[in-house]
């Protein structure tokens with residue numbers, strides 16, 4: 001299968017560069033993360049108008065715990081503020097909030113805020129916003145494997161039932177289509193443990209700007225650039241088939 005010119009239904013973003021944005025201005029890293037939340041708000045508002053139905057953002061990775069305790073607690077605080085301040089607007093705009101990642105080790109207060117956001121917005125359909133929090137691709141894959149192994153051990157499924165589709169359904173992103181486009185800001189050229197399974201055939205866009213500078217125009221340009229990509233999924237382009 002080859003496709004061109006379509007709008008990506010699912011865009012996933014590695015919001016990178018908050019710290020460097022702050023440093024360039026002589027500001028504390030927290031100022032960069034705060035400006036990052038503003039950029040996230042802009043992006044969520046712009047996405048539906050560009051035909052995006054699913055937006056996944058990498059807000060806190062399972063490796064981010066290794067940052068200084070003060071920064072970890074700043075990021076936890078920003079998540080709480082984001083949910084508390086923005087939930088009403090998100091709901092009003094028809095945004096369905098889902099959270100991917102391992103919740104087991106999060107503070108109970110954060111867990112219940114996340115559950116409240118998911119519950120309130122579960123029926124919305126304008127945009128699904130998947131927040132990757134305490135998320136790591138390898139951890140997600142290992143947890144899915146454990147779930148499936150448990151089902152085999154209980155006799156609920158056979159090992160032969162573990163197909164790619166069954167595996168996808170055991171991931172945190174069950175029910176969400178794979179991202180067609182993964183964007184990373186700040187000029188770094190790697191996936192950093194983000195959506196490792198789901199991004200198998202994603203188009204990748206690496207933007208030089210720091211995340212706090214990301215705008216609706218950047219998003220629109222990335223979507224336009226996606227439309228110019230030839231996607232072959234391991235097959236051949238139509239003009240090469242007869243050769």
Ligand code: FPP
Nearest residue numbers: 015016017018019020036037059078079082
């Ligand atoms: C990467 O920048 C960004 C993060 C680790 C966190 C992303 C968080 C936000 C955009 C704000 C929080 C949003 C919510 C909803 C909690 P970095 O700190 O690694 O930047 P650097 O590489 O320049 O140091």
